Amino acid sequence: MTSNSEPDAGDNLQFDRAEFEDAQAAGVVCSSCQQAITDWYYEINGLITCATCHAKVREAFFGGSRLRRAAMATVFGIVAGVLGAAIYYGVAAATGYEIGLVAIVVGLLVGGAVRRGSGGRGGWFYQLMAVALTYSAISGSYFIFAAKEFAKQEQATSNQVTESAPADSPPALAGATSQPAAAAQADDASTEAPSPAAFLLAFALVLGLALALPILVGIESPITFLIIGFALYEAWVINKRPALQINGPCRIGDGVVPAANAPVAASASADTTHA
Amino acid sequence: MRETTLPARHCPCGTQIASGLLSCPACQRLVYAEELKRLAARAQTAEQEGDTSGALREWRQALDLLPRDSRQYGVIQAKVEKLSRLVEAGVPPLPSKSGTRPAPSGDKKHSAWKGAGAVGVVLLLWKFKWLVAAALSKGKLLLLGLTKASTLFSMILSLGLYWTAWGWKFALGLIVSIYIHEMGHVTALIRYGIKATPPMFLPGVGAVVRLKQQIVSPREDARVGLAGPMWGLGAAAGAYAVSLAMSWPSWAAIARVGAWINLFNLLPVFSLDGARGFHALSRGQRALAAAVVAGAWFLTSEGLLLLLLIVAGARAFGGQSAEKADHVALAQYVFLVAALSALAVIHVPLPI
Numbered sequence: 128m129t130s131n132s133e134p135d136a137g138d139n140l141q142f143d144r145a146e147f148e149d150a151q152a153a154g155v156v157c158s159s160c161q162q163a164i165t166d167w168y169y170e171i172n173g174l175i176t177c178a179t180c181h182a183k184v185r186e187a188f189f190g191g192s193r194l195r196r197a198a199m200a201t202v203f204g205i206v207a208g209v210l211g212a213a214i215y216y217g218v219a220a221a222t223g224y225e226i227g228l229v230a231i232v233v234g235l236l237v238g239g240a241v242r243r244g245s246g247g248r249g250g251w252f253y254q255l256m257a258v259a260l261t262y263s264a265i266s267g268s269y270f271i272f273a274a275k276e277f278a279k280q281e282q283a284t285s286n287q288v289t290e291s292a293p294a295d296s297p298p299a300l301a302g303a304t305s306q307p308a309a310a311a312q313a314d315d316a317s318t319e320a321p322s323p324a325a326f327l328l329a330f331a332l333v334l335g336l337a338l339a340l341p342i343l344v345g346i347e348s349p350i351t352f353l354i355i356g357f358a359l360y361e362a363w364v365i366n367k368r369p370a371l372q373i374n375g376p377c378r379i380g381d382g383v384v385p386a387a388n389a390p391v392a393a394s395a396s397a398d399t400t401h402a
Numbered sequence: 403m404r405e406t407t408l409p410a411r412h413c414p415c416g417t418q419i420a421s422g423l424l425s426c427p428a429c430q431r432l433v434y435a436e437e438l439k440r441l442a443a444r445a446q447t448a449e450q451e452g453d454t455s456g457a458l459r460e461w462r463q464a465l466d467l468l469p470r471d472s473r474q475y476g477v478i479q480a481k482v483e484k485l486s487r488l489v490e491a492g493v494p495p496l497p498s499k500s501g502t503r504p505a506p507s508g509d510k511k512h513s514a515w516k517g518a519g520a521v522g523v524v525l526l527l528w529k530f531k532w533l534v535a536a537a538l539s540k541g542k543l544l545l546l547g548l549t550k551a552s553t554l555f556s557m558i559l560s561l562g563l564y565w566t567a568w569g570w571k572f573a574l575g576l577i578v579s580i581y582i583h584e585m586g587h588v589t590a591l592i593r594y595g596i597k598a599t600p601p602m603f604l605p606g607v608g609a610v611v612r613l614k615q616q617i618v619s620p621r622e623d624a625r626v627g628l629a630g631p632m633w634g635l636g637a638a639a640g641a642y643a644v645s646l647a648m649s650w651p652s653w654a655a656i657a658r659v660g661a662w663i664n665l666f667n668l669l670p671v672f673s674l675d676g677a678r679g680f681h682a683l684s685r686g687q688r689a690l691a692a693a694v695v696a697g698a699w700f701l702t703s704e705g706l707l708l709l710l711l712i713v714a715g716a717r718a719f720g721g722q723s724a725e726k727a728d729h730v731a732l733a734q735y736v737f738l739v740a741a742l743s744a745l746a747v748i749h750v751p752l753p754i
Contacts, residue, residue: 142438145425146473155427168427170420175427350705360672377410377418379428
């Protein structure tokens with residue numbers, strides 16, 4: 128790094144040439160492999176690299192199958208989402224408290240898994256995938272809570288009806304005495320297979336309810352809303368596309384850039400030197 | 403990811419300088435040599451005229467044009483740090499003959515103590531001058547922010563949204579609170595000579611000021627970051643005072659919501675103001691800040707403080723922390739937590 132000395136009275140500052148430590152004085156050196164470069168170089172995010180290291184970086188960032196990456200990211204993301212939902216539910220079941228902050232763990236898990244599956248590529252596609260899977264995982268956890276609560280209430284209602292109906296049912300509720308018959312009818316109805324359209328409709332309704340649950344909970348509790356927002360943000364940020372700018376190849380002194388490596392827009396006319 | 407072939411510059415030594423480099427890799431000639439000389443001259447003139455913020459602005463621009471691993475970058479970075487401390491102390495640079503303020507040294511300590519009284523008076527006067535100037539200029543500065551089209555239009559858009567949801571009185575109060583918070587950041591950025599965009603309102607979310615230059619030290623980061631909640635606290639306290647004096651419930655609601663928003667901003671995560679404040683705190687200081695948050699939560703039962711406590715606790719025991727303790731940042735953070743927590747739970751009378 129640089130000399131951190133306090134500037135003296137005159138600072139000895141000159142702005143004609145940059146002053147570096149030993150490495151630069153020895154000539155042009157690849158910032159990755161530290162080998163001397165003699166003829167031409169590439170610049171990657173402000174760092175000087177040799178042709179070999181440039182090729183390795185290109186392969187890492189541009190090579191491979193896009194479809195395979197997308198598939199891997201999806202599988203990894205779904206597995207992480209299921210695991211996250213299980214953790215969320217497990218913590219709630221074990222402690223008796225629904226700790227919203229676990230949602231952030233879900234975001235980190237899913238975001239990290241999608242990133243790993245995509246080979247660290249990132250970008251809007253993987254960001255959206257990570258956010259969608261995180262949201263689905265959180266919705267899934269809420270849906271389990273809601274379903275359990277619903278089942279409990281159903282159970283309580285049926286228990287109440289069973290206990291109160293036979294003994295002291297008032298005349299006005301005389302219909303309740305015909306409950307066995309009604310139940311038999313209901314049983315008959317339940318044995319009938321639902322039509323595909325009804326099944327699809329029911330599935331869509333359940334799915335819609337599950338997806339709406341985090342929003343409904345968020346309306347009730349702004350803090351939960353914020354936490355879910357954080358979780359989604361984490362999943363989004365983790366999959367941000369890394370900034371990579373490559374320029375070159377550029378000639379060093381009188382060095383010659385081989386024709387095969389010459390850039391399409393190598394501009395000899397762009398003599399815009401400020402030096 | 404982008405792979406570009408931006409036209410390279412041509413150095414007199416024959417080497418092509420890739421567009422992302424600031425000096426020739428072969429002969430080290432600086433690409434922006436002339437611009438750097440101009441900036442250095444302007445910075446030195448500003449220093450001689452006692453315009454510390456102006457000098458900081460020029461030196462920071464010079465930093466952007468220098469390779470980070472060059473000696474020149476290190477020297478200017480140290481200069482920026484020194485000037486930044488002078489700004490904080492409210493002292494203008496007293497130019498030496500060579501145009502820079504001599505750094506304190508062990509040999510000079512004795513003579514410095516002799517004139518301590520006189521220097522103290524001078525410092526006090528300068529400090530007072532800054533306070534008076536600040537008091538006079540704050541009103542002007544607040545209005546100046548509105549001259550930026552992006553600020554004004556995004557503000558009107560946000561106002562429209564909040565008006566639809568909560569009525570014009572509350573919407574206006576909320577917008578003004580957010581605006582004052584952002585202008586706190588802007589004022590600090592101007593003081594430290596850091597380039598930034600004007601405040602931009604994000605309807606339904608809040609507002610943001612984007613930095614155009616990197617902040618060189620955690621101390622500056624903390625000052626700039628906590629300046630927003632500090633001004634926001636002023637706005638919330640002002641609204642509460644008006645609500646008490648005039649018995650206007652809308653103003654109490656504005657004070658409470660404004661305090662809550664500023665408290666939320668103290669969360670030490672992402673690029674929120676609290677994260678900037680925590681940037682300058684040592685591990686022990688972070689733990690202390692978390693303890694204060696715990697106390698505030700115990701006293702107020704405000705749910706947001708529990709979230710703040712968990713995040714602050716996590717930041718205290720995990721991740722990197724500042725090596726050197728920053729007592730000013732800790733004092734500001736703790737004060738903000740205490741004051742904003744108190745305002746976030748004030749009673750808001752319901753309109754009859």
